[in-house]
Amino acid sequence: MSTFAGTGSLVRLASRRDRVLIPVSVLALVAFAAGSAQATIDLYPSLTGALEIIRPLVANPASVALYGPMTSLTLDSFAVFKSVLLGGVFVCLLAYIVVRRHTRTEEESGRLELLGAGAIERRSPLTAAILLGTATVVATAALTAGALAAVGLDGRGSFAFGVCWLVMGLAWVGITAVAAQLTETTRGTAAISLGALGAAFLLRALGDTAGDDNPARFLSWLSPLGWGQKVSPYGDDRLWPFWVGLTAFVLLVALAYRLQERRDLGAGLLPSRPGSARGSMGSVGALTARLARGTLIGWGVSAVVIGSVVGSIAANLGSLSSSDTTLDLLRKLSGAAGGQVELIDIFFTTELHIIAIAVAALGISIVTRLRTEETSLRAEVLLTTTSRIGWAASHLALALVSTAVVMALVGLVAGAADGQRSGDVAGSVGRLVPAALATVPAIWVCVAVALLLVGLVPRLTGLAWAALITFLLLSELVPVLGLPDWMMNLSPFGHVPSMPAEDGRLLPLVLLVVAAAAVAAVGLGGLRRRDIPA
Template identity: 40%
Template sequence: MTAVTLAPAPAAGEGGRLAGTGMLVKMWLRRDRIMLPAWIYALTALVSSSMYSFRTGYDEPGALEKFARGINDNPSTKAMYGPVLNEHTASGVAAWQTGATGAALVGLMCVLLVVRHSRAEEETGRLELVGAGVVGRRAPLTAALLVAATAAGTLAVLATAVMIAFGAPAAGAVAFGLAWFGAGMVFAGVAAVTAQVAQTSRLANGLALAVLGTGFLLRGLGDVGSAHWLAWLSPIGWAQRVRPYADEQWAALALPLVAFALLAAAAYALIERRDLGAGILAPGPGPSRAAPSLRTPLALAWRLQRGSLVGWSAGFLVYGLAIGGIADGVSDLVGDSDSTLKSLRELGRQDDIVDAFLSTAMGLMALLTAAYAVQGVLRLRAEEAGQRLEPVLATGVGRLRWAVSQLAVTVAGTVVMLALTGLAVGSAHGLRSGDLGGQLPRVFGAALAQLPAVWVVAGVTVLLFGLLPRAAQAGWGVLAVCLMLGQMGPVLKLPQPVMDVSPFTHTPNVPGGTFSPLPLVSLTAVALAASAAGLLAFRRRDIG
């Protein structure tokens, strides 16, 4: 008889706390093969379109300087984007336009990635299964941070390359890319800490995004008010203090590196103090019976989505006030640049420059609203994949009733967000121009006219969820295509049949243009048909 002795698996003890990190990085990069390229493409396209616009639109002598003076004299614009530090070059003004907002978006991307691959993995129980193998205690968080670093690093390299390709000085381009990378890593560190503190991914995301929002607010207050030191309390302010194309301050890059190191160290220390699946902040015991307000699927959907809706709506309200505040002076900002006037009129599909600007802004807000809608629809898949759907369906709640309740809250959220946008932009623009009674209704109507196009994107995502649940994340790809066609299509002179693929191409040219209800009715019909087909497929397929 022959005995066979199996070699014991290497222990993930003191010397193996990072065991399995490489395997997790590969696995999670594969899971993000749709979402990550969409993020990276969108942010790279933001830099590319900004560089193109300022290089080709402000080539007349003095045009950039006049534009920059208008920005620096406008408090609402400075609060949103910061001051223009280099008013003499297109690359300097492009760095101003994309610096603060881009750093915030990179931070948002890293927060979502880290929480998705750390706390969310624990919450769903997948990390416990993976941890049963040779995976060290610190490996999941390390892999999550490496995925975020890979995404932020790739984005920094592409942004740098795009700027250099447009003829920008290499030093400024590198500084710009590193500033974005530093901001992303700081917020990745913040998410690493909140993922240990909170017991749910929803709370971890909420805490991290609250820090991000506070950072953006502090940066804005520091740029507008006399207390400039406030901007030094913000990671987004640190990114601006690198000063790309304006006598680069390389020492400022040490701030995000030190902050990330401290946050990562804190996160690793917290890992050792909690059990797998638990958070430092343990949730209190809930009531033994649900309140009357939670006894319907619609009430449950509202409870799950209200936090996200409030956060999105607050951001839309602030951004709408900023857009409305500068709309009346957009002619002064554009100056005498004929090419910029032409580009803005093409994007806004209007002859009047103010109406073209407002139309363009509404289109951008509609794309952001569509991002909220995609996120809301994908919550259906998250509830299913997290095995939280089956206990609900085990009661008297049917599949369609549950799904329709979730979608109803999402659709209502899109209405609320665009309505707030219309009210904020219309009120600020009306007060600034002295015509509140005339501007508010037309701008409010222009915002609501974007809804059917948003619903088409949501309907396609519902269709993917019903037919191909494992590919439901491709809803982000649909949104990325719409973004590319809307922002780059007019610049690249794409054929009209290609442009027509995006539902946002078919929205009426308002405010200022001719309103026709037929496109809105048609888009709504398409959205309803896609949603109905997706729900029917969901009703007939297996759960999971």
């Protein structure tokens, strides 16, 4: 039998299972980059007007930490300022999802052991996952480069942009493949891969914000995200960092194969800690919270960091131009109707809405754990001592409470940071915490949609992530491209009041909560009636 027997069949199987998730995600990322670039070009047809906002962004350490450095003082570079790093992070997340789904998730559920009983060689599942993840990253990079060139950006710079995303994505294909060999659970794989992504973002931020003569500048070279940024699309257009990323990819894949040979099927190289002789958790809710403890701590730390960065950027907004063009751009992104609105309030509204979409991922990940517990057959054991509704409700309650707490924490930290500028910490916190909490009902709708899929069509649970990416796309592109309002209304975030740029309205929030409750109830009802794998 060939060393990689059955790989082709597994690739076709994995592609079929992800026939919705991958195309929707790839097209959303392409549209995000190209749509943002087109909107910027339409708003700033000449470099002269754009320079009013470019120069303060380049000089602001907080914006550099969040979005990365501007590659050059050109309109093309400005058009992709947010897309280079943030889009690259989403590419890494997509690579992680694909590789983990077809390695550790399959192994933990027991399906991989069943496939191994046929004409499938031991290395084939890992190879198939790496091939599919690599193809997804390459397709995303290539299509995005072509789309950017099609909207009028420089051709060589567009190619370099694709290389930038390719370097980042390939690195996370390799990192996730290694992580899947180290732990015996999908949760552990997520902790290692996503933890590495957070560490890479932090190292890059520290390196990018260090002075030119500061030794800390070298830290960006320790981050795969930093390697991608060294390509400098629409600036120096360097292509040699691709070889750095490719070398890391090859070494990580080789390490993954080596580690796979040293472990048993279903096990990981890192031993799991034995539990206590006697359990101390008295309810299924306590168990759910304990299993999600690491995730919640990570999101709490991220909320503090993001809140402080957003608050710091706002403290420097006085250096930005208050021209009608700049205000119009920010007003469209925030959803503010107009009138006499302060630039800082418009900025906070825009950033809080984007952060809320990201925090929705926390709620979705908690709820979709229900499906993972099912496929791994742990749910069958747990349901001998508790009801289905109680089990599902514990995940739903944790998702609802944790997302609200994270958003409140973002508003609190951002308000405290902004209060240092204005000298009124209490006033800033009093404005931003309610504004952050106003986005929570829309987040809850996303959580309810995930529960609906788990309860009614569990095979399509992954569509919850595709829906979230679609909501992000609608929020970013509909306002700046002037598309019909009904398209924005397809997203729950399109109904969130534009606080603090405008006064809050209670009715939309109540309707969103009612919609979330109704959708969640249908999902719980479906879960109660359908079969549970045994």
